[in-house]
Amino acid sequence: LYKGVLLNMINYSIEKNVQIIISLLKAHKIRRVIASPGSTNVCLVASLQSDDYFKIYSSIDERSAAYLACGMASETGKPVVLTCTEATASRNYMSGLTEAFYRKLPILAITATNDLTEIGSNRPQMIDRSVVPNDLVKKSLRIPTIHSKKERKGYTVLLNDAILELTRRGGGPVHIEYETEYSRDYSTTKLPCVQVIKRITSADKFPPLTQGNIAIYVGAHKRWSEELTLSVDKFCKVNNAVVLNDHISNYHGNYGVYSTIITSQKQKKYPCCDIDLLIYIGDISYAYKKNLNVKNYWRVNPDGEVRSIFENLSYVFEMDELDFFKRYSLGKNDTESNTLYLKQWVDTYNCLFDKIPELPFSNLWVAGQTTPLLPKDSILFLGIENTLRSWNFYDKDPSIDGFCNTGGFGIDGGISSLIGASLVNKNKLYFGITGDLAFFYDMNVLGNKHIGKNIRLMVINNGIGQQFKNTGHPASVLGDSADVYVAAAGHFGNKSPLLLKHYAEDLGFKYISASTKEEFSTYIDKFVSPEVGENSVLFEVFTDTIDETKALDIISNLEVSASSTAKRAAKKLLGDSGIKIVRKILN
Ligand SMILES: Cc1ncc(C[n+]2csc(CCOP(=O)(O)OP(=O)(O)O)c2C)c(N)n1
Numbered sequence: 398l399y400k401g402v403l404l405n406m407i408n409y410s411i412e413k414n415v416q417i418i419i420s421l422l423k424a425h426k427i428r429r430v431i432a433s434p435g436s437t438n439v440c441l442v443a444s445l446q447s448d449d450y451f452k453i454y455s456s457i458d459e460r461s462a463a464y465l466a467c468g469m470a471s472e473t474g475k476p477v478v479l480t481c482t483e484a485t486a487s488r489n490y491m492s493g494l495t496e497a498f499y500r501k502l503p504i505l506a507i508t509a510t511n512d513l514t515e516i517g518s519n520r521p522q523m524i525d526r527s528v529v530p531n532d533l534v535k536k537s538l539r540i541p542t543i544h545s546k547k548e549r550k551g552y553t554v555l556l557n558d559a560i561l562e563l564t565r566r567g568g569g570p571v572h573i574e575y576e577t578e579y580s581r582d583y584s585t586t587k588l589p590c591v592q593v594i595k596r597i598t599s600a601d602k603f604p605p606l607t608q609g610n611i612a613i614y615v616g617a618h619k620r621w622s623e624e625l626t627l628s629v630d631k632f633c634k635v636n637n638a639v640v641l642n643d644h645i646s647n648y649h650g651n652y653g654v655y656s657t658i659i660t661s662q663k664q665k666k667y668p669c670c671d672i673d674l675l676i677y678i679g680d681i682s683y684a685y686k687k688n689l690n691v692k693n694y695w696r697v698n699p700d701g702e703v704r705s706i707f708e709n710l711s712y713v714f715e716m717d718e719l720d721f722f723k724r725y726s727l728g729k730n731d732t733e734s735n736t737l738y739l740k741q742w743v744d745t746y747n748c749l750f751d752k753i754p755e756l757p758f759s760n761l762w763v764a765g766q767t768t769p770l771l772p773k774d775s776i777l778f779l780g781i782e783n784t785l786r787s788w789n790f791y792d793k794d795p796s797i798d799g800f801c802n803t804g805g806f807g808i809d810g811g812i813s814s815l816i817g818a819s820l821v822n823k824n825k826l827y828f829g830i831t832g833d834l835a836f837f838y839d840m841n842v843l844g845n846k847h848i849g850k851n852i853r854l855m856v857i858n859n860g861i862g863q864q865f866k867n868t869g870h871p872a873s874v875l876g877d878s879a880d881v882y883v884a885a886a887g888h889f890g891n892k893s894p895l896l897l898k899h900y901a902e903d904l905g906f907k908y909i910s911a912s913t914k915e916e917f918s919t920y921i922d923k924f925v926s927p928e929v930g931e932n933s934v935l936f937e938v939f940t941d942t943i944d945e946t947k948a949l950d951i952i953s954n955l956e957v958s959a960s961s962t963a964k965r966a967a968k969k970l971l972g973d974s975g976i977k978i979v980r981k982i983l984n
């Protein structure tokens with residue numbers, strides 16, 4: 398009767414984090430809840446009891462509640478939710494959760510807290526749960542109150558991730574702590590429709606392949622086995638799919654497109670970029686994804702982690718890529734192939750590529766000249782950010798593998814990584830392209846006594862961190878005042894023509910340099926000569942930041958749209974502050 402009375406008056410709390418938690422509990426089919434009395438978890442408990450989906454039990458003693466959950470989870474084989482208030486209440490979960498940890502029982506402990514900034518303030522009952530013992534839960538997540546779309550999206554992914562951990566690899570307990578504002582408003586009658594992420598292992602039933610445009614996006618990827626390449630190609634053939642790749646994807650099959658030139662266009666979006674299903678394999682790349690409109694995203698990786706680099710992640714396949722691609726090609730007739738979608742990408746690529754005009758002397762121009770000349774079977778190491786982006790506009794020979802320190806995106810070890818790889822095979826050529834700041838950071842490795850004659854290192858010396866000068870970078874609004882500290886111009890001899898020459902030559906390198914297109918053309922053959930010669934080579938290319946910026950602007954605006962021309966004209970007329978005023982009025 399009591400519940401009936403409440404049901405008439407009390408719906409879901411208006412607190413968004415509570416609503417998302419409840420939506421996801423339902424989506425992941427978690428019904429049983431053991432609630433302990435208290436204040437901070439009122440919004441959750443009252444909301445749960447307003448929904449007939451949940452089967453709720455009450456337990457005053459939290460220690461006992463956690464053990465009740467152990468029994469219930471082992472009996473049903475399904476996750477059980479625990480919820481209690483703050484202070485010592487939650488500490489009493491520890492014994493039961495420890496039991497659950499070692500027995501791999503899926504118990505979801507949901508605790509609540511006041512404003513997280515009040516930890517340590519001596520506010521009554523406020524305790525610090527930020528440090529979790531290693532053998533208590535598999536994962537612990539804190540969620541603040543949610544007020545923006547960005548927070549809603551981000552925490553929905555994290556909540557999915559936490560809930561999925563309950564049953565992953567044998568299962569175990571998980572902790573979620575949400576912040577509450579003690580709202581008294583329970584007027585929400587409908588839960589929000591939330592993004593639901595599922596994890597699939599080889600033993601699970603696979604979801605049907607989404608129909609429509611299917612693209613495989615390859616991040617930084619280790620060398621491919623022939624079997625994987627064949628399997629991906631078969632997948633593409635039978636499913637009309639395409640592989641979006643770049644220098645560090647290392648895919649050398651028949652369905653690849655260097656997508657950077659298309660996805661980097663600022664003024665136009667292309668129909669091929671409307672992707673119904675994007676399958677991401679490999680690890681962190683520069684992810685030129687701005688123009689990609691992804692309706693559904695699947696991640697396939699042996700690590701099985703939830704990584705939401707694209708929107709609309711719905712499945713994580715915890716398995717070898719080979720298992721995945723084989724499974725989705727199974728039973729399909731591969732005598733017929735449909736390559737329409739690939740053709741759409743290739744046509745767009747060719748059309749844009751043909752539009753690249755003569756660029757100013759810059760990293761981009763150098764990339765365009767050098768990539769087609771790189772000798773077969775060599776290795777290419779690219780500096781992070783600006784260099785990686787510039788070179789990714791130009792496709793290379795499929796016999797060449799490419800690498801970049803995209804794991805941590807540091808400028809601190811690019812040259813060392815190149816040298817480390819080059820020591821493995823001294824008969825192979827290892828090409829490295831680096832910016833000046835990155836070079837001078839890591840230059841001591843050129844003195845390493847193990848170094849061979851198989852290095853071809855190109856330093857694009859623009860005397861600055863060009864990354865921060867590029868149009869679109871947050872620092873670009875600073876103009877020249879970015880140079881001194883943000884972009885760190887003028888260090889290391891301020892583009893001295895001698896500094897690097899002396900250093901390189903004293904260490905036995907052949908040193909060449911160029912400050913113009915003509916000089917570059919004179920020396921490039923030496924740089925790309927296909928045989929390991931008498932010396933390793935260091936090619937220093939002096940460019941200018943203004944030309945660098947111009948080149949990137951040109952290549953990112955190969956096609957002009959009427960609306961952006963109008964926007965630019967308005968900006969010119971009104972200035973930034975005028976545009977802001979107009980926007981305000983329109984809003
Ligand atoms: C260890 C480290 N410190 C700082 C950064 C931030 N950072 C990113 S790009 C960049 C500038 C690199 O300049 P340069 O190597 O000259 O390349 P350019 O952008 O001029 O092509 C810096 C400092 C970083 N990635 N790693």
Ligand SMILES: [Mg+2]
Pocket residue numbers: 832833834857858859860861862863
């Ligand atoms: Mg630089």
